[in-house]
Amino acid sequence: MEEPLLGRDRQQPELEFPDCPGCQIWRLREKGSPPPLKQLVSLGFVVLCNALPISVLYPFLYFMVRDFHVAKTESDIGFYAGWIGSSFMAGRFFTAVFWGYLADRIGRRPVMVLGIVSVLVFNTLFGVSTSFTMALVTRFCLGSFNGMLGPVKAYASEICSDEHQALGVSVVGTTWGLGLIVGPALGGFLSQPAVKYPNVFHHGSLFARFPYLLQALVVSAIALLGLCMCFTLPETLHKHPKRNISAAEDKQPARKQSILKNWPFLASTTVYCLWSLHDIAYTEIFSLWAVSPRLQGGLSFTSSDVGEVLAISGESLCFAMLVFQLTIFPAVANMLGPIFMTRISAILAIPILCIYPLMSKLENVWLWVVLLTASVLKFVLTTATMTGSFLLINNSVTQEQRGAANGLSLSVVSLFKALGPAGGGSVFAWAQKRQHAAFLPGEKQVCKFVRRA
Template sequence: MSSEEYAECLLENKHHEDCPGCKVDQMKRLRRGFPFWELCTVWIIVLCTALPISSLFPFLYFMIGDFNIAKKEEDIGFYAGFVGCSFMLGRALTSVIWGIVADRYGRKPVILIGTASVVIFNTLFGLSLNFWMAIVTRFCLGSFNGLLGPIKAYAMEIFRDEYQGLALSAVSTAWGIGLIVGPALGGFLAEPAKQYPSLFSEESIFGKFPYFLPCFAISIFALLVTIISLWIPETLHNHKSDDDSSHDKSFDALKDPESHQASERNEETSLLKNWPLISSIIVYCIFSLHDMAYTEIFSLWANSPRKYGGLGYSSADVGSVLAISGFGLLIFQLSLYSYAERLLGPIIVTRISGSLALVLLAFYPLIAKLSGFALTLTLNCASVAKNVLSVCAITGLFILQNKAVRQDQRGAANGIAMTGMSIFKAIGPAAAGIIFSWSEKRQDAAFLPGTQMVFFILNVVLALGVVMTFKPFLAETQEEH
């Protein structure tokens, strides 16, 4: 009997009729062809959870102004930062809990709760009557939307081995697209009674709640995703058998002897002692802090008046820029990123992307001195390039994290990464809002006046992340030694 035939027998022997995980394993073993349905499902679920994260930034400046909580216009950024960070604070406090729930009760319940939370709390955020209601609804949205970690484990479990790389790419790409398309929707659909007076009247609900339409549109999409998710299979095994572990080890050894030997050597290794994993998570957190701060600062900078060094853009103008950025990012991720990653490796891609972003950000304050077509063209090109570089860096670190651990540790590893990332992303908007507000009050400073200071601090954080991609800090994954 060949090794492949023996492996098939092992799979047959350990199959349990009432176990959803076993049914998925059988489905993967028998299925041939491209997993189009599974890929689309993972894509829309990740997109659903990513859209509301930054969709508020194009209109947050105006929303805070309407709440009349800021005494001066320069203080708007200060309050905007707290609304922006409340989502990530909620996610940071609950990511590990949702990971435990997913490991105990299944991936599917966590996914359904996460998508349903977008329907409920994102809708309520759009109907916010005051500053504190906005903070509470965003905090609840982050607290109940803990599916990003479990969906990574689900993506690894629902695909056959040859498509698992594609699954990870789908997760990271959909996440990046969501962080771009979300703000674009926020920019295009906010204040519809002013932007589209022929379609929406001031007396309608969209006139009385000018920031409800973008939230409502995302919530409708989330409702459709929730309904579709009712039909996805559960991948968690619900049985425990004495001989499962020996069968698993035998099958893994036949499928990949070298990986099995590495797994045996590291079987007792704690995730917290796995330096390739921990180092990649730390660098991931630094880049995430920078990206979240940049996302908020970009919209605040574009919306703020020219006299404060901003661009004087409306929310629709910001939405147009971000829509173009999202389209450019999608084209790059689907066509060029995989080639770059295979050619250079994830570490080099992350390092080069971060270095190029440093140079690009240094020129951002000069963009505000342009006007007309030159401003539009330059800003769009800079935004596309910056977002492409950011997602390239994050995707490379995401690959490193998943290669640093065994398959049975990926759920816990992603939970740790999610918690760390959420903490840093919670700090990002709050710090960015405070720094932006402070910078607008120092227009005549001798050293880095106005928004020059904001982009300088962004570059300092990014430079720290780039330095950390070098040895001895960022270690190679265990399997590559």
């Protein structure tokens, strides 16, 4: 447990080239060197730019689909919302391997830059969608051109020395979790501004015509800042002159094992996929469940109410989690190991999720106390599990394979995340129609069973 799955990076090139960016970073990774805090801050902001457009749509997706008038009944809205939510991950599934391969060839930073540019373009187009088809296509294109998460995870391990690797990966996990909290909060507060803030956004204005444009512009503004910070990051990929390749190869170790035959990598990717399937389905269903009527087992929340829940739970935990991840977490991860940490987080999530159907019976203060407590605990467990998964994947391959490995894991996990919203939304819509059924029942039958017990 104390040793990494591969034995750390032992492929340090014996021939160092002064002009090689990878060699320059390698010399800074010597044991005892301080953590690269400046680069980690910039990298965390890049991760935030990736996470925000993924989760920003969930609080208003129910109302957006309703405005498209494609659902025949109100209970069918979850079905169409699930397809829009899945389209991003479907696009990333087809292209993530390519972006990971490209990151191993041209470098990590160029792929990050292209990913942020895709956010600027396609997320803005999604904000002006006027039909279900346009929303579906723009989200698919956003996922197809946004392949920076794999290179980001590889980059986090490559800029840190062995003793700070847990810190680097935890920064990625923390900012990713923060983006999944801040994104829905922005979507909840900034969608339909002409309805929520009529004194500021008047009827007939641009934001009244496109009620979901404001949130897209705010996310794009954050992405523009992230693009500027991305250019300050040094490249970590080794780039040696071609004339020296034969000499370097003579001193290289034996031929690398294929990642498709690397059992630690495959097992780590499986854990990552299963948890991501669960987490993305939870993110989608939570918002759909909260805004659905109480007669159908929901909470009758507005999109602002959902944004408020996510904002309060995120803000109350954001600072504490950031301090924990930067100080205590690396020591805990090194002591317990990522495998044990991931197991505990997954087990503790089960009883927390089981109490959600019962919340529709609560009112006023008690509802908010229980809901916020469950949301905070879920966020903590998600952050710990994702960070553990990142460590397991990065430690199971060499640097030369890290971009491709993270790209492959990202591609596979995108398929699971694509199935999550579509499957979760369909099951949610089906369950709402089966309030009194004995199999896969709705909230009424669940509460009846609990009272009998």
